[in-house]
Amino acid sequence: MNLEKDEEVILTKLPTGKWAPFLRLNGYEEPISLNREFKTEEMLEGWLDTTEANNLIDQFITKYRKA
Numbered sequence: 001m002n003l004e005k006d007e008e009v010i011l012t013k014l015p016t017g018k019w020a021p022f023l024r025l026n027g028y029e030e031p032i033s034l035n036r037e038f039k040t041e042e043m044l045e046g047w048l049d050t051t052e053a054n055n056l057i058d059q060f061i062t063k064y065r066k067a
Contacts, residue, residue, distance in 0.1 A: 001057045009034075009057065011044055019044040021053075023060050032064060 001009075010022045010031055019038045022031035034056060038044040047053050 001054055002061055009048065011041060023057060025064055032060060034060060
């Protein structure tokens with residue numbers, strides 16, 4: 001991941017009870033949803049350690065920094 005200072009991935013429990021990752025980027029007031037949901041926080045944390053997660057986060061960073 002190519003996160004800059006003050007940028008982060010936030011783990012959020014949704015009203016449905018599921019967990020979702022959001023990306024907080026400089027220049028954006030609201031965190032950006034990574035469009036993934038998990039039954040437990042542990043499943044989400046495990047996913048964040050995968051190549052799939054890193055690639056997806058890098059894609060979102062590239063997309064939103066260009067905007």
